[in-house]
Amino acid sequence: MTRRIKFTKMHGAGNDYIYVDTTQYPIADPEKKAIEWSKFHTGIGSDGLILIGSSDKADFSMRIFNADGSEAMMCGNGSRCVGKYVYEYGLTDKTEITLDTLSGIKILKLHVEGETVTAVTVDMGSPLETGEVHWKGKYPFQSTKVSMGNPHLVTFVDDITQINLPEIGPELENHPLFPDRTNVEFAQIVGKDTIRMRVWERGSGITQACGTGACATAVAAFINGLAGRKSNIIMDGGTVIIEWDEASGHILMTGPATKVFDGEIVEEVENGELRVEN
Numbered sequence: 001m002t003r004r005i006k007f008t009k010m011h012g013a014g015n016d017y018i019y020v021d022t023t024q025y026p027i028a029d030p031e032k033k034a035i036e037w038s039k040f041h042t043g044i045g046s047d048g049l050i051l052i053g054s055s056d057k058a059d060f061s062m063r064i065f066n067a068d069g070s071e072a073m074m075c076g077n078g079s080r081c082v083g084k085y086v087y088e089y090g091l092t093d094k095t096e097i098t099l100d101t102l103s104g105i106k107i108l109k110l111h112v113e114g115e116t117v118t119a120v121t122v123d124m125g126s127p128l129e130t131g132e133v134h135w136k137g138k139y140p141f142q143s144t145k146v147s148m149g150n151p152h153l154v155t156f157v158d159d160i161t162q163i164n165l166p167e168i169g170p171e172l173e174n175h176p177l178f179p180d181r182t183n184v185e186f187a188q189i190v191g192k193d194t195i196r197m198r199v200w201e202r203g204s205g206i207t208q209a210c211g212t213g214a215c216a217t218a219v220a221a222f223i224n225g226l227a228g229r230k231s232n233i234i235m236d237g238g239t240v241i242i243e244w245d246e247a248s249g250h251i252l253m254t255g256p257a258t259k260v261f262d263g264e265i266v267e268e269v270e271n272g273e274l275r276v277e278n
């Protein structure tokens with residue numbers, strides 16, 4: 001017997017996920033599916049899987065699973081794409097929606113042109129700066145730990161092109177200092193309130209962008225006196241604008257959300273073999 005699951009591939013500044021509306025296509029084993037479907041040669045190919053669902057506390061819910069199957073508390077780029085999805089697929093006509101996540105309820109403001117959501121501003125809530133890490137010679141830099149619901153380690157360097165991210169990324173992601181592992185950002189100040197950032201994501205490796213990582217980078221820059229409360233974070237796949245609102249203490253993230261294609265997974269239930277028909 002086969003089961004058809006419709007999905008939509010979307011990305012926020014190049015950070016791409018597979019989106020499934022679980023009110024129509026429930027997913028019983030998301031950890032396993034995230035691993036299987038995220039693979040580039042035998043699956044769909046993505047940074048992970050995002051499940052859109054209902055909630056009794058908000059307009060919608062979001063769960064995010066990294067490419068290694070681990071579930072994260074929050075996904076900044078993913079939340080913007082969820083906002084785009086629910087509006088453009090007719091699940092809501094509201095341009096301000098609430099999203100229930102493991103990191104609390106987030107408020108999304110959709111920027112609409114005609115029928116298209118071109119960008120989304122997400123109130124990411126308050127960051128939690130969880131201390132400095134002085135690597136004492138092991139590495140020639142110090143880092144700032146920032147939680148956006150999920151953990152981030154932000155390190156400012158003079159020349160980001162000198163950072164061997166494929167080597168140092170997994171080392172820091174899995175360092176014993178971080179019992180839940182961590183996302184790893186390296187950043188360089190390239191202008192007034194303008195920061196170039198690259199990321200090694202917990203559970204996904206190098207991605208084109210990281211929304212919560214951009215928030216963490218902006219927070220760390222402000223705390224370290226390297227930028228103001230509003231900064232542009234330039235990542236491999238695109239730029240997001242981060243503002244740390246003084247009055248509320250909340251972080252506002254504004255950035256793009258892009259649909260790539262709709263697809264359908266035909267899952268052979270008996271032998272679990274995946275056939276993808278786009």
Ligand SMILES: N[C@H](CCC[C@H](N)C(=O)O)C(=O)O
Binds near residue numbers: 078
């Ligand atoms: N890898 C992250 C989850 C995805 C976050 C990122 N893609 C974003 O846009 O915030 C973690 O395990 O905490």
